[in-house]
Each structure stands twice: as C-alpha cells, then as structure tokens.
Amino acid sequence: MVKMRKIDYSKIRNIIILRLGKIGDLIISSFVFSAIKKFNPESKIYLVTLKKNEDVLRVNPDIDEIYSMHQNVLEISKLFPLKFNIKTDLIIDLNDNDSKTSAFLLNFFKAKYKLGFNFSSQSKYLTHLINQPDKEKTHLIERYAHLLKESGLPISDEEIKPIMYLDPEIEKNVLNELNQFKTHYKLIGINISAGANIRRYPIEKWNELIKALRNKYESIKFIILHDWLDKKEARMITGNFNPDYFIQTSGDTFQHFAAKIKNLDLLITPDTSAVHLCSTFQIPVIALYPNVKWNFVSFAPYKTPYKSILSNSEEIKNIPVEKIIDSFEELIHELRWTL
Numbered sequence: 001m002v003k004m005r006k007i008d009y010s011k012i013r014n015i016i017i018l019r020l021g022k023i024g025d026l027i028i029s030s031f032v033f034s035a036i037k038k039f040n041p042e043s044k045i046y047l048v049t050l051k052k053n054e055d056v057l058r059v060n061p062d063i064d065e066i067y068s069m070h071q072n073v074l075e076i077s078k079l080f081p082l083k084f085n086i087k088t089d090l091i092i093d094l095n096d097n098d099s100k101t102s103a104f105l106l107n108f109f110k111a112k113y114k115l116g117f118n119f120s121s122q123s124k125y126l127t128h129l130i131n132q133p134d135k136e137k138t139h140l141i142e143r144y145a146h147l148l149k150e151s152g153l154p155i156s157d158e159e160i161k162p163i164m165y166l167d168p169e170i171e172k173n174v175l176n177e178l179n180q181f182k183t184h185y186k187l188i189g190i191n192i193s194a195g196a197n198i199r200r201y202p203i204e205k206w207n208e209l210i211k212a213l214r215n216k217y218e219s220i221k222f223i224i225l226h227d228w229l230d231k232k233e234a235r236m237i238t239g240n241f242n243p244d245y246f247i248q249t250s251g252d253t254f255q256h257f258a259a260k261i262k263n264l265d266l267l268i269t270p271d272t273s274a275v276h277l278c279s280t281f282q283i284p285v286i287a288l289y290p291n292v293k294w295n296f297v298s299f300a301p302y303k304t305p306y307k308s309i310l311s312n313s314e315e316i317k318n319i320p321v322e323k324i325i326d327s328f329e330e331l332i333h334e335l336r337w338t339l
Contacts, residue, residue, distance in 0.1 A: 004128050007113055009040050016046045018210075019094040022195060023254060024273035024299065026053045027092050027280060028141050030163035033062035035148060035155050048105065059165045071101065076108070082104060083109055089203045090115065093122055094147075096132070096140060096298075098250050100150065114262065115151050116142055117143075135294040139302055161303055162280040163192040166262065167255045182263070185221045187247065188213070189261060191269035192234060193227035198272040198290045198315045203233055207231050207240050208321045212330065214245050217339045221247050222258040225260060225267075229254040238318070266331070268324065270316050272299040279304050284335060286327050288316045296322030307331050 011263045012339045015036065026049065033045050044064045047057070051068045057067075067082055069075035091109055093116030095102040106114055106125035116122050118129040130150050133143050180188060190210070194200055209224060222245055226234045238246050249260055258337060261267055262281040269275060270288040276299070278285035284305040291297045291311050300308055307327035311319050332339065 007090065007115070007128065009043075009153050010038065012040060012043055012113075014044050014046070014086050014088045014090075016048060016086075016088050016091045016109055016111065017094060018091065018102055020048070020050050020101060021095070021329055022334050023053055023056050023275070024271075025094075025096075025140075026056050026162050027162045027273065027276040029144065030060060030062070031141065031159060031161055032092070032094065032148065033060065034146055034163055035153060035159050037062045038159065039153060046088075048079065048082070056164060056258075057221065057257075059167050060163075061165065079105075079108070089113065092116065092147075093126075094144065095119075095122070096135075096143065096289050098122070098181070115147070115148065137139045137297065139300060140298045141302060143298075156200055162276045164258055164277060164280050170251065170253070171256045171259045171262070174249065174251070174256065175263060178247065178260075178263050181221055181247055185216075185219055186265040186337065187223060187263065188220050189223045189225050189264040189267040191225040191267060191271055191274045192237070193225070193230045194271040195273070199288070200317070201270050201288065201319070202317050203236055205317070205321050206237055209252075209324055210237070210241060210245065212321065212325055214241070219339050221245065223247050223249060223260060223264065225257060225269075264329075268328075275299060275301050278306070284331055286324060286331065288324070290314045290316055305331060305335060 046065045047063050048067045051070050054068050055078040066220055067079055069078050078165045088111040090113045091101045091111045093106060098119035098121045100121050103121040108123055113127040114126045116126050117132040119210050123129055127149050130147050133146055143161055145155055149155055224234045224237060258277050261277045261283060264283055266284045267278055268286045275285055282304045285301050286307045287301055291313055296310055309319055309323055309327055
C-alpha cells in the first residue's frame with residue numbers, strides 16, 4: 001500500500017461509490033454500503049452502477065440515491081446532477097480490475113478523497129491507493145474489506161458478508177407458494193442459468209442428476225430456477241419427469257429469484273450470483289466452476305455450508321454428474337439431514 005493519511009470516515013458526508021459490475025458483484029459490494037452507514041449514519045451514499053442491477057438494489061436502505069446507466073459514453077448526462085449538485089467528500093472505486101471506465105469517472109467527478117485499488121488506469125486519479133490482494137488467494141469480499149480497512153474504516157468480521165434486501169411483498173408471495181411443501185420435503189434448487197456459456201451445464205446431465213437424486217431420496221422436491229430466457233430449457237427438463245418431482249413457482253424478476261433461494265434447503269448452481277445469494281441467506285450450496293483459479297477463489301461460497309466443484313477445463317460441462325452426486329451426499333451428511 002502507498003503511504004498515506006487515513007480517511008476520517010466520521011467526517012465524511014457525501015460519498016460516491018462506483019460499481020459498474022454484474023449482479024453478483026453488487027451483492028458482494030453491498031456490505032460496503034452497510035459498513036459505511038453503520039459507522040457513520042449521517043453519511044449519504046450515491047451509487048453509480050449499471051441499469052441491469054436496479055432490481056438487486058431497489059429496496060437497499062443503505063443507498064441514498066442510485067444513478068444507473070448503460071455502459072455508454074452517451075449516458076454520461078445522467079450523472080450531471082450528481083456532479084454539479086452534490087458536494088462530494090469521497091469517491092470509492094470498487095472496480096476489481098484495471099478499468100478505463102473507472103478512470104474516466106474518477107476524473108469526471110470531483111472530491112477531496114478518491115479511494116481505489118492501485119491499477120495503472122485509475123492510479124493517477126486517486127488520493128488513496130491500496131494495493132490489491134492476490135486474486136488467486138482472496139475472496140472478492142475480503143479484498144473490499146481490505147480496501148476499506150486500510151483507508152481508515154473500522155469493520156468487524158461479522159460485517160463482512162454478502163447482502164441483499166428483498167422486497168417484502170415478493171418475499172411473502174414466494175413463501176406462501178412454498179410453505180405447504182417445507183414441512184414434509186427438503187427443497188432442492190437447481191439453477192440452470194448462468195451469465196456465460198462456459199458455465200452452462202448440459203440439459204441431459206441435469207436430467208441425469210435429477211433422476212439419480214430423486215430415485216434415492218423421495219422426500220425431496222426440486223425447484224428449477226432460471227432466467228426468463230431459459231424457460232424453454234426448464235420445460236425440457238421438467239417434461240422428462242413426473243410433475244410431482246417439482247414445485248412450480250411464479251415470478252421471473254431477480255427479486256423473485258433471490259426470494260426463492262432464501263427459502264431453499266440446498267441449491268446446486270453454476271452461476272456465482274446465486275452462490276452469493278446462498279452466502280447472504282446462509283443456504284447450503286453446491287457450486288460448479290470452470291477451471292479458472294482466480295474465479296474459483298474470488299467467487300467462492302462465503303460463510304455458508306458448501307461444496308465447490310472445479311471443472312477440468314474452462315467449461316463446466318465436463319464436470320461428471322457423479323461428482324455432483326458425491327458432493328450432495330457429503331454435504332447432507334455434514335448437515336446431518338435425515339432423508
């Protein structure tokens with residue numbers, strides 16, 4: 001870390017936080033907003049993020065205003081009110097990579113303090129540069145905690161956890177749909193959607209997994225979770241089995257997705273945003289990863305029971321079904337389930 005004076009967060013009022021990442025990145029980043037607000041309730045947090053992240057954040061009480069945009073230079077006018085109407089004390093860049101977009105925004109906004117990791121593109125605009133911990137040895141949330149602690153914000157270990165706030169009405173509706181099953185069955189979620197093709201698991205392997213688990217454990221029911229674009233694939237899977245194997249649920253927003261995960265007993269997923277939700281709600285998870293070490297470490301389940309499975313290639317399709325079944329057996333044994 002470059003030698004510098006610590007930031008006195010008790011005197012900071014207006015904070016702009018830059019986080020233009022994916023949905024999962026915002027779930028991890030949300031503890032930053034919470035930690036700042038807990039230490040200084042008088043502070044105001046203004047988040048600059050991408051349009052696609054709005055549903056994740058819309059009921060987060062730790063954010064005072066959200067400025068959402070598409071990653072396009074023409075969208076910069078949306079930030080004019082934040083630039084010209086707010087006297088900003090601190091800007092925090094939460095980008096975990098060298099980024100010309102972050103550099104542009106750090107230069108665009110004016111503030112007494114500008115904090116971020118010491119990347120070549122951003123460094124000349126920062127007043128407080130923190131050397132990034134090794135991505136192959138640390139979880140992303142631990143790197144964010146390091147950034148804040150080294151800049152002067154006290155944070156307890158209990159505060160370091162992914163966070164997502166649910167819409168109370170959506171959470172209530174999802175619970176009403178699932179309550180009738182929760183007493184008599186273990187609810188196993190299978191999330192078939194993922195943000196990248198290398199994370200897509202073949203339908204025939206999902207079918208093989210469901211068949212094997214249901215043949216052995218009659219007291220489980222499956223919930224197939226998916227993005228709205230994958231409705232056809234979900235129907236292809238459920239159409240191969242007795243409909244009684246599955247619980248049909250409504251709602252296809254990310255808020256619905258999160259509320260369903262919160263009410264599961266266990267989730268199997270190739271998508272890291274779902275992994276972070278399991279970490280948020282302490283739901284046991286079996287996570288499938290491509291063979292990319294920094295990704296495997298940075299986006300691992302955090303403070304929740306889990307099994308992580310690493311593919312032997314950069315695509316998860318090569319993970320054997322038997323390996324997932326073995327992980328399921330090991331995890332339910334550790335959880336002391338009686339099925």
